Amino acid sequence: MATISIRDIRKSYGNTEVIHGVSIDVADGEFIVIVGPSGCGKSTLLRMVAGLERITGGTIDIGGRVVNELEPRERDIAMVFQNYALYPHMSVFDNMAYGLKIAGQSKEEIRARVDKAAAMLQLEPYLDRKPRALSGGQRQRVAMGRALVRDPAVFLFDEPLSNLDAKLRVQMRLEIKQLQRSVGTTSLYVTHDQVEAMTLADRLVVMNGGIAEQIDTPMAVYERPATRFVAGFIGSPAMNMLEGTAKGSIFALEGGGRLTFGDAELAETERPVLLGVRPEHLKLAASDEAALELSVTAVETLGADTLAHGSLSGANGAGSALVARLPGSVKVTPGDTLPLAIDARSVHLFDAETGRRV
Amino acid sequence: MEKRVTFDHRLLPYLLLTPQLVVTIVFFFWPAAQALYQSLLLPDPFGLSSRFVWLSNFEYLFNDRYYLEAFTTTAVFTFFVTLVSMSMALLFAVLADQVIKGASTYKTLLIWPYAVAPAVAGVMWLFMFQPSIGVLAFYMKAVGVPWNPVLDGTHAMTLVILAAAWKQISYNFLFFLAGLQAIPKSLIEAAAIDGAGKWHRFRTIVFPLLSPTTFFLLVVNVVYAFFETFGIIHTMTAGGPGRSTTILVYKVYSDGFVGQDLGSSAAQSVILMLVVGVLTIIQFRYIERRVHY
Numbered sequence: 001m002a003t004i005s006i007r008d009i010r011k012s013y014g015n016t017e018v019i020h021g022v023s024i025d026v027a028d029g030e031f032i033v034i035v036g037p038s039g040c041g042k043s044t045l046l047r048m049v050a051g052l053e054r055i056t057g058g059t060i061d062i063g064g065r066v067v068n069e070l071e072p073r074e075r076d077i078a079m080v081f082q083n084y085a086l087y088p089h090m091s092v093f094d095n096m097a098y099g100l101k102i103a104g105q106s107k108e109e110i111r112a113r114v115d116k117a118a119a120m121l122q123l124e125p126y127l128d129r130k131p132r133a134l135s136g137g138q139r140q141r142v143a144m145g146r147a148l149v150r151d152p153a154v155f156l157f158d159e160p161l162s163n164l165d166a167k168l169r170v171q172m173r174l175e176i177k178q179l180q181r182s183v184g185t186t187s188l189y190v191t192h193d194q195v196e197a198m199t200l201a202d203r204l205v206v207m208n209g210g211i212a213e214q215i216d217t218p219m220a221v222y223e224r225p226a227t228r229f230v231a232g233f234i235g236s237p238a239m240n241m242l243e244g245t246a247k248g249s250i251f252a253l254e255g256g257g258r259l260t261f262g263d264a265e266l267a268e269t270e271r272p273v274l275l276g277v278r279p280e281h282l283k284l285a286a287s288d289e290a291a292l293e294l295s296v297t298a299v300e301t302l303g304a305d306t307l308a309h310g311s312l313s314g315a316n317g318a319g320s321a322l323v324a325r326l327p328g329s330v331k332v333t334p335g336d337t338l339p340l341a342i343d344a345r346s347v348h349l350f351d352a353e354t355g356r357r358v
Numbered sequence: 359m360e361k362r363v364t365f366d367h368r369l370l371p372y373l374l375l376t377p378q379l380v381v382t383i384v385f386f387f388w389p390a391a392q393a394l395y396q397s398l399l400l401p402d403p404f405g406l407s408s409r410f411v412w413l414s415n416f417e418y419l420f421n422d423r424y425y426l427e428a429f430t431t432t433a434v435f436t437f438f439v440t441l442v443s444m445s446m447a448l449l450f451a452v453l454a455d456q457v458i459k460g461a462s463t464y465k466t467l468l469i470w471p472y473a474v475a476p477a478v479a480g481v482m483w484l485f486m487f488q489p490s491i492g493v494l495a496f497y498m499k500a501v502g503v504p505w506n507p508v509l510d511g512t513h514a515m516t517l518v519i520l521a522a523a524w525k526q527i528s529y530n531f532l533f534f535l536a537g538l539q540a541i542p543k544s545l546i547e548a549a550a551i552d553g554a555g556k557w558h559r560f561r562t563i564v565f566p567l568l569s570p571t572t573f574f575l576l577v578v579n580v581v582y583a584f585f586e587t588f589g590i591i592h593t594m595t596a597g598g599p600g601r602s603t604t605i606l607v608y609k610v611y612s613d614g615f616v617g618q619d620l621g622s623s624a625a626q627s628v629i630l631m632l633v634v635g636v637l638t639i640i641q642f643r644y645i646e647r648r649v650h651y
């Protein structure tokens with residue numbers, strides 16, 4: 001068990017810097033999920049913690065010890081790879097025992113540890129099989145088992161579920177969470193999937209273009225996204241963004257028209273902003289109470305919910321694309337015009353230039 | 359998925375196969391049949407007529423001390439050529455696999471020896487190690503290593519082994535390098551995280567995963583040492599001094615063309631054909647059952 005402290009970490013390949021100074025403090029036993037779009041530098045960051053990539057700048061501290069110059073094996077970590085990286089010529093047992101043998105554990109000790117991990121992961125019937133005789137989910141478990149038996153200070157996961165089908169992914173997601181709870185090992189988990197991130201994380205690190213845009217609990221990230229990027233990335237369907245200017249309680253849309261928010265104060269002085277509102281925060285309203293009208297062009301029926309895609313119509317800023325998430329009981333067909341109300345408390349404002357939350 | 363080409367015309371496939379078949383028949387089956395036939399004949403001392411003698415050529419061979427000696431010589435030669443060329447190739451491949459800058463130059467240079475004809479390679483090594491004019495022989499003498507491949511059978515053997523192995527390194531290198539590059543990097547990384555040092559990773563992960571390549575090369579190298587080293591032996595030692603570097607293929611040549619004992623020479627080639635046949639069967643059976651990870 002250990003804390004991790006990442007201080008202003010940087011990584012360059014040649015002259016190209018891909019990580020531009022990231023700092024994260026991880027408490028003992030915490031489950032941190034690093035989430036971001038493909039190519040934003042998540043894997044690179046994780047691999048620097050693992051010791052598989054050289055660190056260009058900054059420091060990484062695991063359990064109070066700066067590990068910048070240490071070999072992976074000296075860092076007391078275990079890693080689960082996206083493609084599992086199981087040793088194909090070894091049985092499941094030998095795969096899990098590999099690290100223990102190197103550590104010079106006794107035969108009995110190895111047997112005991114592997115059996116315990118295999119029991120936790122329901123792998124007992126497969127200990128003699130080669131990886132190629134296992135299903136995707138079982139391979140995934142072996143990879144987890146290999147990390148588990150070594151009882152390291154830190155678990156590192158690099159998109160461990162992205163090679164599984166959707167159903168298995170949901171199941172394994174739960175298992176990973178329970179497993180981590182029960183052993184209480186500090187974990188860094190990388191994924192590009194925001195649902196995985198939201199459900200697993202004690203705290204989220206939302207990355208974009210080599211920087212950490214926000215580090216906070218999943219709920220805080222959802223409720224108060226720090227930047228326009230985070231607002232768009234977390235939540236599905238993505239948050240609606242409307243361009244315009246805010247002054248007092250009035251938001252003037254770029255394309256003409258205005259939204260008024262009663263007595264709520266959006267901005268003291270007039271400024272160009274992006275107004276964000278989540279699809280689930282748009283509510284059907286009586287025509288005279290509606291803040292805006294949505295002219296529906298496409299409908300997605302999800303059962304519990306119905307997604308109405310379309311654009312603003314009427315006097316209020318015709319043209320801007322908008323999605324509303326309505327209860328499944330509401331019948332909507334393309335061509336309808338829906339009067340919608342916005343609660344001022346669920347509106348997010350972002351500076352038009354910097355994208356920071358106002 | 360099986361890919362199938364269908365022909366409208368029934369004769370067309372045979373027509374397309376003809377050139378290949380003709381070449382195979384003229385240059386392989388025909389000479390093979392001739393050798394088989396010859397091996398059962400004994401020509402008279404003047405080469406004017408031949409007598410059918412059934413298997414007595416073979417019988418004679420297996421009672422011939424020199425022939426059995428050539429087997430031992432071939433075994434020693436093949437063992438060391440294979441060992442030296444494969445281990446050097448593996449070493450170079452492992453090193454080349456780690457090179458990032460100038461990797462392609464390095465690879466190109468390592469492949470060149472393969473383009474050198476065996477006879478030329480033989481002559482080159484002969485010059486370098488020639489006791490009176492060779493550059494390397496000069497330095498060996500300077501540091502006091504006794505060296506005379508012209509008179510000493512062991513020295514001569516060492517020299518032909520080195521030359522033959524050197525020529526084959528390129529080929530082995532290419533296959534080993536491809537084999538190494540086919541091993542997923544994440545396996546090596548996983549092993550590094552599991553605590554394995556470089557050598558332990560090589561021994562427990564890399565080498566076992568290379569075993570299909572290693573086995574394939576083993577067969578190829580044995581075949582090479584048996585049959586394709588004729589040019590090297592011929593230019594460097596002509597089987598001497600004494601019979602110390604007379605391997606089986608060289609004996610076929612020297613008994614048949616120099617000794618003019620066509621019956622015995624033909625019998626020897628038939629035996630070699632059997633050896634090739636066995637090696638080929640081993641290789642095919644293995645490749646069919648090859649483990650795919």
Ligand SMILES: Nc1ncnc2c1ncn2[C@@H]1O[C@H](COP(=O)(O)OP(=O)(O)O)[C@@H](O)[C@H]1O
Pocket residue numbers: 013018036037038039040041042043044045
């Ligand atoms: N070995 C490398 N050489 C050069 N650029 C690299 C290398 N590895 C990754 N990159 C670049 O670094 C960036 C981050 O990559 P990565 O960490 O793999 O992203 P992610 O895991 O978030 O998808 C990408 O733009 C990628 O092209």
Ligand SMILES: [Mg+2]
Pocket residue numbers: 042043044159
């Ligand atoms: Mg990645």
